[in-house]
Amino acid sequence: MTKVRTRFAPSPTGYVHVGGIRTALYAYLLAKQARGQFVLRLEDTDKKREVEGSDAHIIKSLHTLGIDYDEGPDIGGAYAPYRQSERLEHYIEWGKKLVKKGRAYADPYTPEEIRAFRSEAEQNKKAFLYRHHRPENPPEWDGTRPLRFKSEPKACAWHDAVMGDLHAGEEVIDDFVLIKSDGYPTYNFAHIIDDLEMEISHVIRGQEFIASTPNYLNLYEALEIDRPVLATMPHILNETGNKKLGKRDGAKDVLDYFRDGFIEEAMLNFIASMGWNDGTEQELFSKEELVSKFSLERVGRSGARFDEKRLIWMNGQWIKRLELSDLLKRAETFWGEAGQKASEAERKAVLTVVQDRLKTLTDLPNLTEFFFTEPTPDWKMVDDSKQLAKVLYKNRLDLLRSAAEKLVQVSAEDWNEETLQNTLNELLTDTNTKPPVLFGLIRLALTWAPFSPGLPETMRLLGKEITLSRLQSATKSLGEERAG
């Protein structure tokens, strides 16, 4: 097996969204699976579009997700530098080689002249091709004019590891710019040179590059070099499914998902499964499993929509599988105000009872804050509940009082889940009430939260004293509610 080297080559023009991450992830998986290398290369050849700090942001995104590269701009490597702006002499050198071979020439036209050619072609309803205006005696290339590729138009067919056999006619072949007048190469040229020099074996990229691939093929030929394996990913579509996911349309920065309480296992699993599956009915894959099971052959050819509901479900699944100590660490920045101040032991105890219910870490305050601080009664929550809304003021009062009277009899030593459960059940018969009503009311009186752990668990953790005092303050607030 030849060695596998893949790369992720973003341009530092901002953040990375899930589409970009998926491309990076697949390249990473492919390399790791073959015990090859995954490299990060920054394609910063358009200084106009460059966004300050985005290289650090991209690096952080990859680190956060655990997509670790073996070589890159910040860590170096045998093929350094990994920033295209630092490799300019390489492109110039190859450009000169092409000139010498008669396969590249300086562009003598001004931008205005080219615009004129273009509009003329458009008026005649013909596709504009620069090569129709190829100059007979181009000036010498001195670096101040664009260097253009002298293409050899012909139909071509090639194999793509994901898309299968692809083809295109000669009408798509043109004399594209290799090196711009500012001395920087275009993507079209730079990526080919870098992939060659960095010995990249597999190029994994988005569908938007299919259209220009025939031109790359033409260039590989002119350069007389072997091309890497090409693998083209279908796009990830936006939520409405009518467009490729893009920053302009509000595609989120992947780092935002972490801020929103998603964890890396879920993100990786979810992103990988948009367009890939192993053919079985398995839904949950760890990074290690992805590395061993991934294959380009099983990547689908049609675009996938981003379904956040599924991500949320998956996140809950992964949170559930976390070791408690691990969850504690990850939850650190997500606690509510009071939870923030609680001791580690308290947090741990609370986490134990809520772990199964967490979908995202941002659920934490809602689900736990009442354990640490006195909740504010909100009778609207009672009225919003189908069963509870029907329970009248007097009955509410009676139920809360009976609950307090009954629970006060449970001794501190017996304040455990089993006893509490039994006590609650007795209360059910005593008051001749249906569980949804009695327990629903007590749950709210104790937590005033939209959702919470089981009642006996909650009461045990709260302790006898707090449980009783909350029942009392609920009773009191009910009185005030009525008066007001």
Next chain:
RNA sequence: GGUCCCGUCGUCUAACGGUUAGGACACCAGGUUUUCAUCCUGGCAACAGGGGUUCGAUUCCCCUCGGGAUCACCA
């Protein structure tokens, strides 16, 4: 518009000529003498359309329709 790619439940997908078209998310209904949530069980729900090829097409071919990408001194 030219060129190219794609088309299975609402969504992510399995199927590589013969299946009651499978799973998951979402949704709905029950259950766990306990609410919300979790969990369990069940239900709803798809081969874009039309022609071929074949004993037999979701699967192969053609056309139509639909969706997307791309046509820069951006990547």
